[in-house]
Amino acid sequence: MLELRDISFQVTDENDATNKEILKNVNLKVDDRFVAITGPNGGGKSTLAKIIAGIFRPTSGQILLDGVDITNMSITERARAGISFAFQQPVRFKGLTVKDLITLAAGKDINISQACSYLSEVGLCAKDYINREVNASLSGGELKRIEIAMIMARGTKLSIFDEPEAGIDLWSFNNLIQVFESMHEKINGSILIISHQERILNIADKIVVVAGGQIKNVGTKAEVLPDLLGTSEACSTLMDKIV
Numbered sequence: 001m002l003e004l005r006d007i008s009f010q011v012t013d014e015n016d017a018t019n020k021e022i023l024k025n026v027n028l029k030v031d032d033r034f035v036a037i038t039g040p041n042g043g044g045k046s047t048l049a050k051i052i053a054g055i056f057r058p059t060s061g062q063i064l065l066d067g068v069d070i071t072n073m074s075i076t077e078r079a080r081a082g083i084s085f086a087f088q089q090p091v092r093f094k095g096l097t098v099k100d101l102i103t104l105a106a107g108k109d110i111n112i113s114q115a116c117s118y119l120s121e122v123g124l125c126a127k128d129y130i131n132r133e134v135n136a137s138l139s140g141g142e143l144k145r146i147e148i149a150m151i152m153a154r155g156t157k158l159s160i161f162d163e164p165e166a167g168i169d170l171w172s173f174n175n176l177i178q179v180f181e182s183m184h185e186k187i188n189g190s191i192l193i194i195s196h197q198e199r200i201l202n203i204a205d206k207i208v209v210v211a212g213g214q215i216k217n218v219g220t221k222a223e224v225l226p227d228l229l230g231t232s233e234a235c236s237t238l239m240d241k242i243v
């Protein structure tokens with residue numbers, strides 16, 4: 001389980017040297033299988049995810065993973081401790097094939113059929129992709145799926161996705177939803193996903209609303225969506241559409 005205790009994050013504005021507080025006293029426990037973080041642009045969601053992954057260090061507060069204080073651990077140490085992070089824009093790895101990446105992610109020698117099974121899980125025809133180089137010839141949607149396959153192969157305690165819907169078309173997004181639904185069923189650890197999409201929120205066990213650098217609401221979709229959408233009437237209309 002991940003626990004954030006009183007996390008704050010300040011940066012100094014380069015122009016006028018004033019301090020800007022991006023996150024303010026964030027307290028959160030993530031022990032469900034699928035937790036969605038949502039909220040307005042600029043609210044602090046990506047910053048929070050990067051603080052959990054170790055890309056940014058909090059100005060104050062503590063991060064615990066299964067009771068162990070990981071606040072001062074590097075990105076690599078956190079990855080070893082069981083945290084995976086998928087960027088909004090997946091990274092390309094020129095010179096490495098999809099099979100290489102999945103094998104690296106698994107952290108052990110796996111055979112072709114095991115590697116292919118991860119690709120099939122994310123809806124890619126394994127034989128077409130397994131030997132492809134992870135370079136600019138892959139589309140954004142394909143790259144995103146390969147990244148998800150890597151995260152599945154890693155099988156860590158906590159997998160963080162920052163707006164997986166960013167930059168992919170509606171058709172690919174519909175397929176991606178199925179990938180996340182299937183991950184929700186199969187994953188052993190927890191998924192923490194930043195998203196603006198109701199269809200992602202709809203499959204979450206818990207929704208966290210972040211705005212103005214603070215947690216404004218936490219709960220199930222039934223508890224959180226009405227508030228998020230303004231009225232419970234608006235929510236029931238939305239829920240009819242998305243259920």
Ligand SMILES: Nc1ncnc2c1ncn2[C@@H]1O[C@H](COP(=O)(O)OP(=O)(O)OP(=O)(O)O)[C@@H](O)[C@H]1O
Binds near residue numbers: 022039041
């Ligand atoms: N290193 C930094 N220096 C200055 N400001 C920063 C820095 N990092 C983030 N910010 C600011 O902090 C705020 C929160 O940014 P963040 O990317 O976490 O928001 P977000 O909720 O993920 O937004 P979006 O939904 O648009 O992705 C923004 O106003 C952003 O400009």
